[in-house]
Amino acid sequence: MAEEKNLFKIAQLQLDEAAKFLKLEPKLHKLLREPMRVFKANLKIKMDSGKTKTFSAFRVQYNDARGPCKGGIRYHPEETLDTVKALAAWMTWKCATVGIPYGGAKGGVVCNPKELSILELEKISRAYIRAFWKYVGPDIDVPAPDVYTSGREMAWMLDEYEKIVGHKSPAMITGKPLALGGSLGRDAATGYGTVICIREAAKHLKIDLKKSTAAIQGAGNVGGWTAKLLQEKFGTKIMAISDSKCAIYSENGLNVEKALAHKEKIGQLHGFMGTKCITNEQLLELEVDVLVPAAMENQITKENTRRLNCKILAEAANGPTTKEADGILKRTKIFQIPDFLCNAGGVTTSYLEWVQNRMGYYWKLDEVNSKLDEVMTKAFWDVTNFAGKNKIPMRVAAYALAVQKVAEAMKLRGLA
Ligand code: GLU
Numbered sequence: 068m069a070e071e072k073n074l075f076k077i078a079q080l081q082l083d084e085a086a087k088f089l090k091l092e093p094k095l096h097k098l099l100r101e102p103m104r105v106f107k108a109n110l111k112i113k114m115d116s117g118k119t120k121t122f123s124a125f126r127v128q129y130n131d132a133r134g135p136c137k138g139g140i141r142y143h144p145e146e147t148l149d150t151v152k153a154l155a156a157w158m159t160w161k162c163a164t165v166g167i168p169y170g171g172a173k174g175g176v177v178c179n180p181k182e183l184s185i186l187e188l189e190k191i192s193r194a195y196i197r198a199f200w201k202y203v204g205p206d207i208d209v210p211a212p213d214v215y216t217s218g219r220e221m222a223w224m225l226d227e228y229e230k231i232v233g234h235k236s237p238a239m240i241t242g243k244p245l246a247l248g249g250s251l252g253r254d255a256a257t258g259y260g261t262v263i264c265i266r267e268a269a270k271h272l273k274i275d276l277k278k279s280t281a282a283i284q285g286a287g288n289v290g291g292w293t294a295k296l297l298q299e300k301f302g303t304k305i306m307a308i309s310d311s312k313c314a315i316y317s318e319n320g321l322n323v324e325k326a327l328a329h330k331e332k333i334g335q336l337h338g339f340m341g342t343k344c345i346t347n348e349q350l351l352e353l354e355v356d357v358l359v360p361a362a363m364e365n366q367i368t369k370e371n372t373r374r375l376n377c378k379i380l381a382e383a384a385n386g387p388t389t390k391e392a393d394g395i396l397k398r399t400k401i402f403q404i405p406d407f408l409c410n411a412g413g414v415t416t417s418y419l420e421w422v423q424n425r426m427g428y429y430w431k432l433d434e435v436n437s438k439l440d441e442v443m444t445k446a447f448w449d450v451t452n453f454a455g456k457n458k459i460p461m462r463v464a465a466y467a468l469a470v471q472k473v474a475e476a477m478k479l480r481g482l483a
Contacts, residue, residue, distance in 0.1 A: 070391050072365050074153035080390045082156070083465030088459060093240045095473070095474050095483040102152050104128040104311065108198035112190045122178045124192060128208055129155035129171040132476035135206050136172035137162055137414060139213025139242075140195065142188075144179040150364075151175040154213075157385055161407035163469035165446045167418040170473075172208050174199075180215045192223040193214075200231050205238035205425070211417050212242040212274035214363075218254070222247055230411070238424035241417035250420035252415075252435040258292025258361075259436065260412015261383045262300065263443040264404045265357055268379045271451060272402055272452065276301035280355040281319070282377075283308045284347060285362030286330055289383045293359050294323040303357065309348045310335060311362075314350040315342035348476070352376060367392045375401060382406035397460045405462040407469070409452055415442050 071077055079100050086096040088104055112121050125148050128136040138158035141151075152172045159171025175257040176191055183191070196203075203210060212221060221243045228239050237248035252259070269276045281303050283294045290308065297303040300381050304320035308427065315326065315336045329339045336343055351371060354471065358377035360366045364386035367375070372395040380396070381404045382388060388396070388406075416439050430438075454464035477483040 070369050070389055072139070072389065073149055074364055075149035075156075077386065077390050078153040079158045081393075081462065082470065085463055085470050086458075088463055089467050089470060091470065091474065092483070094249060095477065098477070098483055099470065099473065102127050102129040102155055104129065104202075105136055105148070105152070106199055106202055106336070107148070108195075110191055110194040110198060112187060112194060114187055115184050122176050124174070124195055124198060125151045125174045126154040126174045126202060126208070127151045129173075129475060130159045131170035131208075132473055132480060132482060133163060133170050134168035135167035135170065135402060136208035137211070138172040138174070139211045139413075140176070140216050141176035141213040142176050142178050142180045142191070142215040142220075144177065146177045148174040153384055157407045158472060160466060160469035161411045163472040164450065164465055164470075165411045165442050165443070166232075166416050167415060169209070169270070169414070172210075173213070174210055181214055188220065189223050191197040192220045193227040194311055196224045196227040197231070199218045200228055203228070203239060203419070207272035209238070209417070209421060210389050211414070212239050212288075214287070218242060218244040218249060221249075227282070238421045242422045243420070248420075248424050250416055250423055250435055251430070251463060252439065253416045253420055254288070255292045256416035256439060257289045257383065257410050257413035258296055259439060260415060260443045261289065261293045261359065261361070261409050261410065262296040263440055264409050264447050265297065265359075265379060265381050266301065267444060267447040267451075270402055270404055272378060274356055274378060276303045276356075279357060280304045281359060281478055282306050282350050282353045282355045283361055284366065285360070285384065286310045286327060286336060287362070287420070289413075290359065290361035291323075291327050293361055293383055295379075297357070298323045306355055307345065307353055308336065309347050309350050309362070311417060313337045313344045314347055315339050316345045316350070316353070317342045339393065340396050360384050363387070367396075369395060372396055372399075375399075377401060378429050381403065382409045385410065393460065393462060403461045404447075405450075405465045408446055408461075408465050409421070411446065412443055419474065432462055448451050
């Protein structure tokens with residue numbers, strides 16, 4: 068049978084496994100298998116060439132029983148509604164896992180940012196808000212950055228929203244630039260949260276990170292910060308890091324800061340001094356203590372799982388591991404930090420940003436990071452202890468805890 072690669076089907080199968088463990092009422096299980104609301108729009112944009120082009124856009128609000136919906140917006144040429152639905156489901160479980168008072172959502176635009184000018188990207192971002200502004204807002208649904216979007220897009224979106232509603236509303240979106248009410252620490256937060264999980268996993272497994280090696284797939288916001296912080300905070304040797312073109316490898320370990328500066332300068336990691344180029348597939352199979360898939364989904368599959376050679380698999384990307392791969396992983400000694408726990412640092416600091424926006428009072432970096440650390444550390448041990456106690460895989464444990472919380476909120480509201 069062909070391996071399931073549809074992310075939404077994978078998300079549903081994962082939920083089914085947790086529902087079975089929890090003996091979840093069938094009615095509730097059925098409700099949680101589907102998103103609550105799905106919005107679609109066609110964004111008509113006048114391109115730099117003068118021609119008009121239409122881009123499909125989505126916003127999926129998966130569940131809001133625990134609070135306003137929350138989740139990023141991706142710009143990707145291969146975006147599909149099913150992908151957005153899966154990512155919105157994972158946001159629901161992610162917010163519940165770390166205990167922040169949000170439901171889950173996700174947005175997407177089918178476009179290739181690499182082929183768009185800055186003006187075209189601005190038009191798409193503003194058009195996205197014009198299409199969905201009624202359905203977002205500080206108490207309704209709070210977007211944020213994701214793959215190929217950043218503070219720049221958030222600034223355009225905030226500006227468009229405020230123009231429409233006629234007043235300032237910084238808490239309607241997170242991951243904003245500091246000058247528009249963003250939070251210190253938000254930029255690094257997903258990587259920071261991943262590193263906190265790796266730190267705790269290393270304690271759990273009695274691994275000394277100072278004497279350890281790591282390979283990072285992805286050099287975007289998440290991969291870049293994870294690599295940098297692992298090296299800076301713990302002295303972990305980073306053996307390889309990749310972008311979409313190639314992975315650079317050095318048997319002596321590489322200087323992450325310099326490698327990222329090289330990428331910034333010439334647009335790719337390839338050619339960074341003292342490294343050789345390997346493929347993304349080879350990177351995943353390197354013998355390292357910590358492997359961090361921090362790029363796209365469906366990277367760890369039934370085909371390559373048996374060749375993984377790591378002790379800790381820190382899933383910093385959303386959905387990097389297929390269901391079949393999970394099945395193989397649970398029979399190995401690899402300690403898996405499931406995606407919606409591992410990468411929850413981003414949304415946790417988004418929450419701290421939203422809180423600061425609503426107070427109109429802003430914290431210092433140390434304060435933000437220590438709150439993030441507290442939330443992530445607690446979530447890590449909640450999941451790890453639950454998995455240990457019940458002898459179930461980490462992903463099933465994370466799901467069980469999260470689904471229980473969402474189910475409780477639904478029952479209290481009389482929704483189930
Ligand atoms: N896009 C990030 C994620 O997948 C952050 C979401 C947010 O900050 O709302 O977790």
